[in-house]
Amino acid sequence: MRVSSVASEQWFPPSQLAFYFDSNAWAKGTALYLQTDDIVADLTPEGDGWKLVAQVPEHQALPFTVTAHLRVSDGGNLQAWRSTCSCAVGRMCKHGATLGIHVAMQGHAMLDAQGTADVTEELSEQQVLQRQERALQQAEYQVRDWLGRLETADVAQNFSLPGSSVEHFLYCMTTAVLGNRPVFHLTIKRAILKRDNEWGKPKKVTSEPLAHDPIWRTCMVSERGIFDLFKACPATNSFGSYGFHSAIKLQGLAAELLLQKCSETGRLMWEDGKLLKPLRWLAEPLNMTGTWQAVPAQEASPAGWKLQMQAGDGGVIHGLNEPPIFVDVEQGTCGLIDTQGLSAESLLLLLRSNFNSS
Ligand SMILES: [Zn+2]
Numbered sequence: 596m597r598v599s600s601v602a603s604e605q606w607f608p609p610s611q612l613a614f615y616f617d618s619n620a621w622a623k624g625t626a627l628y629l630q631t632d633d634i635v636a637d638l639t640p641e642g643d644g645w646k647l648v649a650q651v652p653e654h655q656a657l658p659f660t661v662t663a664h665l666r667v668s669d670g671g672n673l674q675a676w677r678s679t680c681s682c683a684v685g686r687m688c689k690h691g692a693t694l695g696i697h698v699a700m701q702g703h704a705m706l707d708a709q710g711t712a713d714v715t716e717e718l719s720e721q722q723v724l725q726r727q728e729r730a731l732q733q734a735e736y737q738v739r740d741w742l743g744r745l746e747t748a749d750v751a752q753n754f755s756l757p758g759s760s761v762e763h764f765l766y767c768m769t770t771a772v773l774g775n776r777p778v779f780h781l782t783i784k785r786a787i788l789k790r791d792n793e794w795g796k797p798k799k800v801t802s803e804p805l806a807h808d809p810i811w812r813t814c815m816v817s818e819r820g821i822f823d824l825f826k827a828c829p830a831t832n833s834f835g836s837y838g839f840h841s842a843i844k845l846q847g848l849a850a851e852l853l854l855q856k857c858s859e860t861g862r863l864m865w866e867d868g869k870l871l872k873p874l875r876w877l878a879e880p881l882n883m884t885g886t887w888q889a890v891p892a893q894e895a896s897p898a899g900w901k902l903q904m905q906a907g908d909g910g911v912i913h914g915l916n917e918p919p920i921f922v923d924v925e926q927g928t929c930g931l932i933d934t935q936g937l938s939a940e941s942l943l944l945l946l947r948s949n950f951n952s953s
Contacts, residue, residue, distance in 0.1 A: 605621060606702025611673040612695040616687055624692020627653060634697045638705045647698055647752075651680075651690040661694045667702070762787050762810045764818060765797050766857035767866035768922060768929065769873065770912065773844075779914035780831050781923065782842040783822075785810060794871055803839040815860055824853045845916045851931065854920075858929075865924055874922065877930035881911070881921050889906065895949070 613621050619713075635658075636649035644666035649659035663678040678691030698705070704727065765784045770777060770827070784797035785804075803822055804810055811819075822839065827849045830840035857863040858876035865872045914920040919932040 604703055604868060605671070605699055607667050607671050607673040607699050608698035609696045612676060612692060612699065614691050615676045620689045621692050622686060623689035625696060627689055627693045628696045631693060634694065636694065636697060636705065638702070639700070647694065650693050651693050653690070659690045663691060663694060665698070714721050759903055761813050763813055764810065765794070766821070766860070767797065768864065768865045769866050770914070776915045777913065778916050779845050779920055780842055781845055783825065784829060797866070800841040805909070817856055818860060821853065821856050823847055824856065828853065845914070847917070850916065851918070854929065865922060872924060874929045877928050880931040880933035882933050883935065942944055
């Protein structure tokens with residue numbers, strides 16, 4: 596009786612399949628793979644490669660018939676892949692990708708089952724089932740591990756793990772008033788990215804998530820650096836204790852670096868009530884222009900001039916942080932305001948003062 600020691604090993608790395616599919620079919624195919632556990636596949640030799648015919652189910656619909664031709668080197672590398680399908684897409688579709696991952700994970704077991712076809716009488720049906728079950732569990736573990744690493748490596752920005760509830764950090768910019776001064780604050784929250792690519796309601800982060808919190812698995816490596824930068828910024832709540840604060844004032848060089856890093860994750864957000872809109876940090880500061888406007892005399896005050904400062908179009912929101920920051924909600928951008936050397940403090944004075952003409 597042959598004892599199979601390779602049933603739980605990959606035939607070839609499933610990541611090698613990604614090369615053959617467009618990113619959309621590939622992402623959907625990996626998602627479908629994790630939801631599908633009843634793929635029925637038949638592997639037969641064909642020339643120097645293999646022919647694979649399989650039924651790939653999707654949700655409640657009738658399964659699609661996928662036919663694939665592949666070649667795998669002795670060293671365990673995928674050298675060729677071609678798949679056609681009975682679905683509307685027809686070729687190189689997500690069902691093909693799903694089948695590809697299945698065969699990458701189960702190929703050895705499938706080849707084994709074939710090689711031992713005539714001696715399977717020695718194995719009881721029970722034993723065969725147990726072996727298949729073990730191989731499946733192992734493969735499932737491997738593919739999850741691999742998907743996790745793929746995502747950490749940030750190979751595809753829009754790649755999201757299936758299973759509907761993947762949590763991410765959101766870095767939310769909001770307006771606040773400090774004295775008379777409008778400023779921006781930044782708050783770390785966590786939210787679930789739903790299947791329709793919409794964000795669930797953001798939740799507060801009260802303390803820095805522990806190392807084993809699953810949320811770290813869906814983050815970019817740079818996001819740990821963001822948490823460190825947060826610790827370098829003053830808390831919005833001045834009574835906050837030393838260490839991590841989830842809501843901070845944006846000031847100084849740390850603020851600039853922080854917004855840039857958050858923007859790189861694709862999850863820097865403008866939060867206004869229920870509105871959540873992604874913001875992109877612009878490296879180029881926005882020019883500020885000043886125009887003098889005549890102010891007619893009023894009861895108590897004589898006629899004068901008022902300096903109107905403006906940066907960008909009408910819809911742009913200014914935060915008189917130090918340094919001053921703008922948010923263009925319409926364009927989904929933010930950045931520094933070039934104040935030509937004026938501090939936020941003097942800018943505020945200018946904005947408030949009228950200059951008498953007499
Ligand atoms: Zn298909």
